[in-house]
Amino acid sequence: MTVLFSKKCEYALQALLFMAEYRHEGPLSAERIATHLDIPKEFISKILQSLTKSNIVISQRGKAGGFRLARLPEKISLMDVVENIDGLGVFSDCLIGHPSCNPEAPCPLHHSWAPLRSQLKHLMEKTHLGNFIPGQTLNQLPDETTV
Amino acid sequence: MTVLFSKKCEYALQALLFMAEYRHEGPLSAERIATHLDIPKEFISKILQSLTKSNIVISQRGKAGGFRLARLPEKISLMDVVENIDGLGVFSDCLIGHPSCNPEAPCPLHHSWAPLRSQLKHLMEKTHLGNFIPGQTLNQLPDETTV
DNA sequence: GTAATTTCGGATAAAAAAGTCCTATTTTAA
DNA sequence: TTAAAATAGGACTTTTTTATCCGAAATTAC
Ligand code: SF4
Ligand code: SF4
Numbered sequence: 354m355t356v357l358f359s360k361k362c363e364y365a366l367q368a369l370l371f372m373a374e375y376r377h378e379g380p381l382s383a384e385r386i387a388t389h390l391d392i393p394k395e396f397i398s399k400i401l402q403s404l405t406k407s408n409i410v411i412s413q414r415g416k417a418g419g420f421r422l423a424r425l426p427e428k429i430s431l432m433d434v435v436e437n438i439d440g441l442g443v444f445s446d447c448l449i450g451h452p453s454c455n456p457e458a459p460c461p462l463h464h465s466w467a468p469l470r471s472q473l474k475h476l477m478e479k480t481h482l483g484n485f486i487p488g489q490t491l492n493q494l495p496d497e498t499t500v
Numbered sequence: 501m502t503v504l505f506s507k508k509c510e511y512a513l514q515a516l517l518f519m520a521e522y523r524h525e526g527p528l529s530a531e532r533i534a535t536h537l538d539i540p541k542e543f544i545s546k547i548l549q550s551l552t553k554s555n556i557v558i559s560q561r562g563k564a565g566g567f568r569l570a571r572l573p574e575k576i577s578l579m580d581v582v583e584n585i586d587g588l589g590v591f592s593d594c595l596i597g598h599p600s601c602n603p604e605a606p607c608p609l610h611h612s613w614a615p616l617r618s619q620l621k622h623l624m625e626k627t628h629l630g631n632f633i634p635g636q637t638l639n640q641l642p643d644e645t646t647v
Numbered sequence: 648g649t650a651a652t653t654t655c656g657g658a659t660a661a662a663a664a665a666g667t668c669c670t671a672t673t674t675t676a677a
Numbered sequence: 678t679t680a681a682a683a684t685a686g687g688a689c690t691t692t693t694t695t696a697t698c699c700g701a702a703a704t705t706a707c
Contacts, residue, residue: 354506354586354664356593360695363597370596382653391599395697402655415704416652431609439501446503450510452538461631462578465623469616476612484608501694507665529683542667549685562674565683 357473362438364392365400369434372410373426373482380412380419400438407437427483435477444474504620509585511539512547516581519557520573520629527559527566547585554584574630582624591621 355363368386375381383401387394401420405412409429410420422429435443447454448466459467502510515533522528530548534541548567552559556576557567569576582590594601595613606614 356590356595359501366596367598393696414654416706418653443503448503449513450502451514469619472616540666561684563682
């Protein structure tokens with residue numbers, strides 16, 4: 354098992370982090386991304402296609418084509434990616450898959466897990482691709498009021 | 501996907517919680533457990549066999565046989581179960597499956613995830629089957645110094 | 648314009664996880 | 678003593694996830 358996300362989702366995140374770092378080199382081909390991450394080219398292709406459909410990346414066919422981020426790395430949250438690939442179940446489903454749970458009387462686990470889960474959710478929402486770009490000490494968006 | 505644990509592990513936890521609650525009725529058969537949880541009998545049988553080998557439950561063959569907890573519900577932590585079924589990877593593996601990670605310079609995710617993960621670990625360690633038994637307000641072990 | 652390169656998308660294959668089946672063995676109630 | 682009931686364990690099947698293949702369409706460098 355992976356930790357929290359499917360392999361698809363892990364690869365998507367890895368690919369996007371790579372694309373964020375190298376976004377100035379023009380579109381990156383699936384081939385190059387696959388080589389860099391050491392994962393199958395055909396698999397990451399499919400994943401990138403899916404990210405294209407959900408407007409997280411933009412694809413370009415033909416020679417010198419490839420994929421690039423659809424917007425600033427500071428504008429793509431990890432949650433955007435997780436939601437697109439795995440969905441939001443991880444932030445809402447029962448930790449032990451219990452079928453007969455009475456929400457009125459949550460079990461002892463719930464009281465402790467719910468806050469953790471909510472922190473996790475917040476973490477994925479507040480963390481953006483931009484936060485991972487090396488050598489960029491200030492990975493924040495310009496203050497909207499001053500722009 | 502499940503949230504954090506495999507289905508095997510979820511079922512194991514569900515079964516053990518049930519066994520803790522009904523531990524006074526003698527051994528519970530795989531059949532009865534499966535019916536109660538509405539999961540396949542053959543599947544939970546295998547899981548219980550595994551739990552037997554790791555001394556979390558005790559099995560008894562023959563008529564009126566079945567499974568019962570190997571020790572007090574207060575003495576079986578959720579971590580005992582998770583460790584036996586899924587292993588401890590979830591508490592140590594990289595959240596995004598990143599292959600090339602320099603532990604000297606952890607990524608931005610790590611700083612936020614590590615504490616959550618450690619809280620999660622602690623939660624699983626401190627929560628015991630005994631904490632789930634209904635109608636039992638005091639689900640703690642007797643103070644060792646007074647016993 | 649043409650050839651090279653790349654994504655698109657459907658089909659298929661392999662691997663892993665989940666679920667099922669069957670027989671042997673053990674135990675006990677009657 | 679015997680039949681019923683239960684676990685043990687190996688083999689097998691199905692489903693889901695992960696991975697691969699291939700032809701068509703698009704784009705661009707030349
Ligand atoms: S209360 Fe317990 S059983 Fe119910 S959803 Fe929360 S963790 Fe699951
Ligand atoms: S630092 Fe980042 S990439 Fe490395 S193990 Fe932690 S989460 Fe994964």
